[in-house]
Amino acid sequence: MDEVALGTQGLRVSPLGLGCMGMSAFYGDRDDEAESVATIRRAVELGVTLFDTAEIYGPFANEKLLGKALEGLRDQVVVATKFATEIDDDGTIGAINGTPAYAKRALERSLRHLGTDHVDLYYLHRVDPSVPIEETVGAMGEMVTDGKVRYIGLSETSAETLRAAHATFPITALQSEYSLFERDAEHNGVLDTARELGIGFVPFSPLGRGFLSGRYQRAGDLPEGDARRALPRFSEEAIAANLRIVDALGVIAESKGCSTAQLALAWTMAAGTVPIPGTTRRSRLEENVASADIVLDDDDLRRIDAASPHGGATGHRNTEAAMARDRL
Known part of the structure; x- marks a missing residue:
């Protein structure tokens, strides 16, 4: 795949x-490490260069998995990871901590x-509402100066915080939830x-946390222990109502000779963003x-907007507490 610019600071990545x-x-039991490693390595073969993780995923397990999968391939890829929630070395999870001291501690652990x-992104x-964004970002800037990031x-985060940072x-x-299922970022x-x-936009959950793939017809289709079971948009009633969006997009996808998931991803890329769809299997990756x-084309985009407009989905995308935190 041809690379695209992610922002205007010089970083270039694959289009997704x-x-x-x-x-x-978060999405139920994950015990097929071999397939996950194979999926990551297959992604590199297909030209994917941007790989996204975070220390909270596990905690730590996902960073370790990604590091293992990219052995011998590190110089071919862009590794993105994240910090915020304070985590003890034993995995005990605490509160959000945006202090410079924790930022630096978290980075050193992620590197290990x-x-x-170094971390590319x-x-x-x-x-962290208790720490001025200037302090946190200032510390992150020092990491760039030091060559570790x-x-x-x-x-x-909010537009105001983004400007201050x-x-x-x-x-x-900027990474935010954005998809045909969740279009608040436009409004x-x-x-x-x-x-x-000139800040690149990276949508997470570009397939509506998997819903736009058409795999989920009822809440019981989600694995036991899956965090989506607690989300308002994945209640039994909401799923039944939201399937109409998937069905309408499916008609458009059929006319384009692609799957509904592929149509949804193509839409995010047409918007000039770099989506990071997740999967645990090579077949879905491909x-x-x-x-x-x-x-x-313009006609396709008009049809897609009509099928899945802003506010069209039933149910909030997350809990109210989580959405309030995300507006900081």
């Missing part, structure tokens, strides 16, 4: 990346777990602000990567 979270955390001497996973980013040290990327100023400031070849 691989979100590795689901290989280790990833088996690398280091994100503040969530803003190449570029820095934020995840799930960028004024402190150049922000390369709360975040996407426009990122574009104005389907996702093929979406980079789909071209959507």
Whole structure:
């Protein structure tokens, strides 16, 4: 795949990346490490260069998995990881901690777990309301100066915070939830602000946490222990209502000769963003990567907007507490 610019600071990546979270955390039991490693290595073969993880995924398990999978391939890829939630070395999870001291401690630990001497893109996973963003980002900027980080980013934050952070040290990327199932970034100023400031936009959950793949017809289809079971948008009633979006998009996808998931990913790329769909299987990975070849014209985009407009999905995307935190 041809690479694209992620922001205006010089970072270039494949037009879509691989979100590795689901290989280790939150979406039910994950015990097929061999397939996860094979999926990551297959992604490299297919030209994927952006791999996304975080210390909270496990905790630590996902960074270790990614480091193992990328042995011998590190110089071919862009590794992105994140910090925010304070985690003890034994895995005990605490509160959000955006202090410079914790940022530096977390980075050193991530470098060990990833088996690398630098992180290409280091994100503040969530803003700490008790620490001025200038302090946290200032510390992250020092990591760039020290050569341990190449570029820095934020995840799930407001337009105002993004501006303040960028004024402190150049922000390369903003990661937020964005998909045909969740289009708030178009309406709360975040996407426009990122574009104005030359900050790359990286949608996580570009398939609506898997819903736009068409795999889930009822809440019982989600594995036991899957965190999505607690989300309002994945209640039994919401799923029944939201299937109409998948069905409408499916009609458009059929006319384009692609899957509904591929259509949804192509839409995020047409918006100038770099999505990071997650998967644990090579077959799904290959389907996702093929979406980079789909071209959507103005008529396609109009039909897609009509099928899945802003606010069209039933149920909030997350709990109210989580959404309030993400607006900081």
